[in-house]
Amino acid sequence: MNAITKFRTLSFMFLTAGAFTFLNAGITTTLHNLSATGTGTIKADATEMNDELCSYCHTPHGASSSFAGAPLWNKGTMTTTGFTMYGAAGVDLAGSTIAGTNTDQYVNSQSLACLSCHDGVSGINSIVNAPGSGGYVAAGAYVDFGATAAGTAKTMPAGITQIGKDLSNDHPVSITYTVGAASLVATTTALTGWVGASTVADLLRGAASNKVECGSCHDPHTSDNATFLRKANTGSALCLGCHNK
Ligand code: HEC
Ligand code: HEC
Ligand code: HEC
Ligand code: HEC
Numbered sequence: 001m002n003a004i005t006k007f008r009t010l011s012f013m014f015l016t017a018g019a020f021t022f023l024n025a026g027i028t029t030t031l032h033n034l035s036a037t038g039t040g041t042i043k044a045d046a047t048e049m050n051d052e053l054c055s056y057c058h059t060p061h062g063a064s065s066s067f068a069g070a071p072l073w074n075k076g077t078m079t080t081t082g083f084t085m086y087g088a089a090g091v092d093l094a095g096s097t098i099a100g101t102n103t104d105q106y107v108n109s110q111s112l113a114c115l116s117c118h119d120g121v122s123g124i125n126s127i128v129n130a131p132g133s134g135g136y137v138a139a140g141a142y143v144d145f146g147a148t149a150a151g152t153a154k155t156m157p158a159g160i161t162q163i164g165k166d167l168s169n170d171h172p173v174s175i176t177y178t179v180g181a182a183s184l185v186a187t188t189t190a191l192t193g194w195v196g197a198s199t200v201a202d203l204l205r206g207a208a209s210n211k212v213e214c215g216s217c218h219d220p221h222t223s224d225n226a227t228f229l230r231k232a233n234t235g236s237a238l239c240l241g242c243h244n245k
Contacts, residue, residue: 027053027221030228034124034145042124042154048144052131057113057220059129062136069205069213070113076126076140078116080106083165086172097172099181104174110205110213111173114220120162123153173213177204183244191241195219195230200242203230212242 027033031040036050044050059074067073085103087095095103107115117124125145129136141150148154156162163170177200179186187201196219197203203216217238218228225232231241239245 026223029223032220045146049131055131062129064128067109067113069109073113074128075116076128078122083107084168086167101176101178101181103172108174108213110215114214118156118163120156120164125154175212177210177212184242185244195222195224197230
């Protein structure tokens with residue numbers, strides 16, 4: 001093998017290794033690895049559907065249409081009603097911020113996807129298309145999961161990871177990003193060292209790519225930063241990515 005061939009072979013090996021391990025290595029060591037190998041306490045046990053990392057959230061076929069904003073979503077239907085939005089006077093009403101920007105009346109599907117496990121009511125073990133031959137249930141079915149038997153919902157226990165259905169004490173989501181309001185920077189502003197984003201525009205979601213949702217601040221796959229943050233919040237760097245305060 002001459003030097004150039006050797007260099008090409010080595011480069012190829014590094015590139016392919018990077019391509020194949022990037023996402024997987026990230027999620028494996030996080031609390032979102034719900035297979036038996038997961039590091040958390042909420043996960044499948046060795047006797048269950050436990051050898052796949054993605055299937056509690058995604059499916060290659062037959063994905064749920066009730067979460068249009070979440071790619072190939074593998075969780076059963078869930079109601080969009082019953083949430084209290086940030087700054088809202090009550091349930092199922094649009095809220096308002098100090099700058100006067102209204103939240104949407106209902107949580108958008110991008111954030112609903114997270115809340116389909118984090119609302120404390122929906123089943124973490126709800127699956128539309130279980131891995132393997134067959135196993136498709138359009139409305140979703142509760143699979144056997146840890147100490148929870150098949151047919152029973154395993155819900156998020158009380159604590160800080162249970163965001164709940166009251167979003168009035170959480171940073172606004174399903175809200176339009178209005179440049180200038182609350183000192184929000186231009187959407188073309190470059191971001192350095194963020195997971196999956198090189199400008200503020202990359203953080204925004206929805207049909208018009210102008211909404212802040214859970215995925216604006218979190219990447220549910222990453223182990224780069226604690227609590228799945230797209231940028232470590234050292235010196236409040238995450239907040240300062242959008243707010244020029
Ligand atoms: C805990 C739930 C969860 C698990 C587990 C999960 N994902 Fe995701 N994934 C999401 C959500 C939510 C989004 C949308 C994120 C956003 O809006 O940025 C997403 C987006 C994606 C995207 C498109 C956006 C991007 O970041 O490239 C790909 C590709 C993807 N996931 C692949 C995977 C693969 C492969 C696995 C398994 C190794 C996996 N996901 C496991 C929740 C999950
Ligand atoms: C399939 C179910 C599921 C989905 C979907 C899901 N999560 Fe989680 N998430 C969990 C579980 C289970 C935990 C561990 C909770 C615990 O142990 O208290 C967790 C933990 C977390 C944590 C805490 C991490 C830590 O290290 O402390 C964050 C942050 C989080 N999730 C954010 C999100 C966001 C944002 C989304 C959507 C983009 C999302 N999750 C979607 C199941 C899910
Ligand atoms: C504006 C940015 C932002 C948005 C939007 C956002 N989060 Fe977070 N989230 C954070 C930050 C920052 C932390 C870490 C806070 C801390 O260390 O206490 C966090 C922490 C969390 C935690 C872990 C709490 C803990 O202390 O273990 C969960 C779970 C979580 N977020 C879920 C969500 C969900 C679900 C949504 C959408 C409904 C969401 N987040 C929207 C910024 C955000
Ligand atoms: C992805 C961009 C983004 C990030 C990152 C972000 N915010 Fe925001 N924030 C917004 C948007 C959009 C609003 C709504 C502004 C408006 O009123 O129009 C907002 C509003 C606020 C408000 C005002 C709420 C009100 O009632 O007027 C506060 C306070 C705030 N954010 C704090 C934070 C903090 C603290 C962080 C870091 C943990 C953070 N934000 C990270 C986009 C972001």
